[in-house]
Amino acid sequence: MGGVGRAAARVAGAGWLVALLLAAWEVYARIWPSVFFPPLSEVLGNFSRMWLSADASSLFTSDLLREQAGTSLGRFAMGWLLAVVVGVTLGMLLGRSPVASRMYNPTVRFFTAVPNTMLLPIAVQIFGITSRMNVFLIFLGTVWVIIINTADGVAGVDEMWLRSARSLRLSRWTLYRSVVIPAAMPRIMTGLRVSLGIGLILMIISELYATTVGLGFQIVVAEKSFLYVDMWSAFVLVGLIGIVLNSIFTLVERRVLRWQRRSSLSDL
Amino acid sequence: MKTDSTPRRVRRGRTLGGLVLAGALLVAGCGTSADDAGGDSAQPAGSGGPQTLKVTTLGLCNEISVYWAQAKGLFAKHGVNVQTVKSTGGAAGLSALQSGDIDLAFTNPFSTMIAISRGIPLQWIATAYGTPTDESAATNAIAVAKDSPIKSAKDLEGKTIGVNEIGGINQIITTAWLKEKGANPAGVKFVALPFNELASAVATGKIAASQTPAQTVDPKLGLKTLGDPYVVAGKGKSLVFAGYVTTTEKSKTLQKAMQGYQAALIEADTQINDPANKEEHFTLAAQNCKQDVNVLKAIKENPYLAEVDAGALTQMAQILKDQGVIADPPAVDSFVPAYVVKTG
Numbered sequence A: 001m002g003g004v005g006r007a008a009a010r011v012a013g014a015g016w017l018v019a020l021l022l023a024a025w026e027v028y029a030r031i032w033p034s035v036f037f038p039p040l041s042e043v044l045g046n047f048s049r050m051w052l053s054a055d056a057s058s059l060f061t062s063d064l065l066r067e068q069a070g071t072s073l074g075r076f077a078m079g080w081l082l083a084v085v086v087g088v089t090l091g092m093l094l095g096r097s098p099v100a101s102r103m104y105n106p107t108v109r110f111f112t113a114v115p116n117t118m119l120l121p122i123a124v125q126i127f128g129i130t131s132r133m134n135v136f137l138i139f140l141g142t143v144w145v146i147i148i149n150t151a152d153g154v155a156g157v158d159e160m161w162l163r164s165a166r167s168l169r170l171s172r173w174t175l176y177r178s179v180v181i182p183a184a185m186p187r188i189m190t191g192l193r194v195s196l197g198i199g200l201i202l203m204i205i206s207e208l209y210a211t212t213v214g215l216g217f218q219i220v221v222a223e224k225s226f227l228y229v230d231m232w233s234a235f236v237l238v239g240l241i242g243i244v245l246n247s248i249f250t251l252v253e254r255r256v257l258r259w260q261r262r263s264s265l266s267d268l
Numbered sequence B: 001m002k003t004d005s006t007p008r009r010v011r012r013g014r015t016l017g018g019l020v021l022a023g024a025l026l027v028a029g030c031g032t033s034a035d036d037a038g039g040d041s042a043q044p045a046g047s048g049g050p051q052t053l054k055v056t057t058l059g060l061c062n063e064i065s066v067y068w069a070q071a072k073g074l075f076a077k078h079g080v081n082v083q084t085v086k087s088t089g090g091a092a093g094l095s096a097l098q099s100g101d102i103d104l105a106f107t108n109p110f111s112t113m114i115a116i117s118r119g120i121p122l123q124w125i126a127t128a129y130g131t132p133t134d135e136s137a138a139t140n141a142i143a144v145a146k147d148s149p150i151k152s153a154k155d156l157e158g159k160t161i162g163v164n165e166i167g168g169i170n171q172i173i174t175t176a177w178l179k180e181k182g183a184n185p186a187g188v189k190f191v192a193l194p195f196n197e198l199a200s201a202v203a204t205g206k207i208a209a210s211q212t213p214a215q216t217v218d219p220k221l222g223l224k225t226l227g228d229p230y231v232v233a234g235k236g237k238s239l240v241f242a243g244y245v246t247t248t249e250k251s252k253t254l255q256k257a258m259q260g261y262q263a264a265l266i267e268a269d270t271q272i273n274d275p276a277n278k279e280e281h282f283t284l285a286a287q288n289c290k291q292d293v294n295v296l297k298a299i300k301e302n303p304y305l306a307e308v309d310a311g312a313l314t315q316m317a318q319i320l321k322d323q324g325v326i327a328d329p330p331a332v333d334s335f336v337p338a339y340v341v342k343t344g
Helices: A003-031 A040-051 A063-096 A098-113 A116-127 A131-155 A159-167 A172-205 A215-224 A228-256 B008-036 B061-071 B090-099 B109-117 B169-180 B195-203 B229-234 B248-253 B255-272 B275-289 B293-298 B310-322
Strands: B051-057 B080-086 B105-107 B122-130 B140-145 B160-163 B189-192 B209-213 B223-225 B240-247
Touching: A003 A040, A040 A063, A040 A228, A063 A098, A063 A131, A063 A172, A063 A215, A063 A228, A098 A131, A116 A131, A116 A172, A116 B195, A131 A172, A159 A172, A172 A215, A172 A228, A215 A228, B051 B061, B051 B090, B051 B105, B051 B255, B061 B080, B061 B122, B061 B255, B061 B275, B080 B255, B090 B105, B090 B109, B090 B240, B109 B122, B109 B169, B109 B240, B109 B310, B122 B248, B122 B255, B140 B169, B140 B195, B140 B229, B160 B169, B160 B195, B169 B209, B169 B229, B169 B310, B195 B209, B195 B223, B229 B310, B240 B248, B240 B310, B248 B255, B255 B275, B275 B293
Parallel strands: B051 B080, B160 B189, B160 B209
Antiparallel strands: B105 B240, B122 B240, B140 B209, B140 B223
């Protein structure tokens, strides 16, 4: 079997369950029609009208998509990237310093257990009806899992590697750049991947109220107006955004961990 | 001989996946059969004894008619047994209604008419309460900060107004108020906040104004009112604020119970509106909505009237049409059964 054939077989192997579920959706909705659960074909038709356009200059996207998804993704990008910077930095500190770890580990575990969506009213009081409220919630919901995974990854670096590096009298910067960070990278990437999913969920939840724009806001408007086809179209869009972001992340992960001959999660 | 080279683990996974899907379809299929049968929340007609109706409640003080009818045995007197089921909102109640779990949803006429226009078959069985016709009896308010430069509806153009629910009755009525007061609603943004945060969001300057119950416009919080939007939108007539809705199917199969339900509420309202029962009705409301009875006595109440005001519903349908929410609102006769007692 050639390379193309193998790739096609891999795609078919990975996609059969999705295809079956989508077919089941269509059949179920046709046999038992309900305005609450429209057929997939109707949702996809509406998806095209709602989110796409024939204008190549706007990359075939509608004004609504650019305004709503653009706002949501902007909030997500700011919150998540901030969490990556803060989470990886703090995780490094906690992973390398037993004293810092003992001091801050209970705090980190406490905030990991707190349901962040419950902080929505407090975030509104602090930041008002602004995008900063959404960014804050996405940051707060994603940073802890990054801290924990980074700290565990750094703390778990093989002591033999560290002793060898010290015997070479490497500078602290070189030690981190060439030994600690690469060795901890699989755990860091795991944390980032998990946080990506959490961030996307929080992006939608934080827009369910106290906002005037965004994909979550669109879902609420559709639900309250009993426009269930619009609501499902928005769900499909959010799902596709998740797939695209995850695919981009997989590419980055493969590139970053190319030195490591292991199967990534996506290959399972 | 041809052999299956697929690893056992993969084959087992496929079998499991198939079983999960088949199970899901089976469960879904079973659920739909129950829905088709109209659910099992009400006893079948003709089974003897009073029929049981499951009715959603938000636990509001304004739902006094149901509390009164229950406490005074009026439902039993009219041949119906009522069980209240807690709900989170009008739209959630309508969804529960469709699932067959309940028989009557406590909701508002706008949500009902919008749902009907989207293909959800509903019937309005009884009104819970209406809206005041005079500012002196205002129960709602457009609240702004006392020192705010906003003095009129026109000043709200380009600003953000808080409401409890996006697309809900309060947003639609506030939009009507803006229009009646000469402002362009298209230039106003609405944001949803919980009821208990609407006043403080205005007081702290997070939003320019909010549509809120009149009693929350506390001058001590630094708030004042621009008026009751329901009074303005009603144009001198009382609108319908909330009521009880069922599915078209249940309005037929449970007709006797539905009639008994409305008759019990009408009798309850007569007693509630009797000044001699004032003390008792506030006490009962306070017990059910977990409010201080003295607070309830101090605030104004919406008028209680279980008869269905057809004229008010027609007026509200026109508001939906004027705002472009629905192009062709349903005629009142199409969603209020003939057996329901009407006014207007």
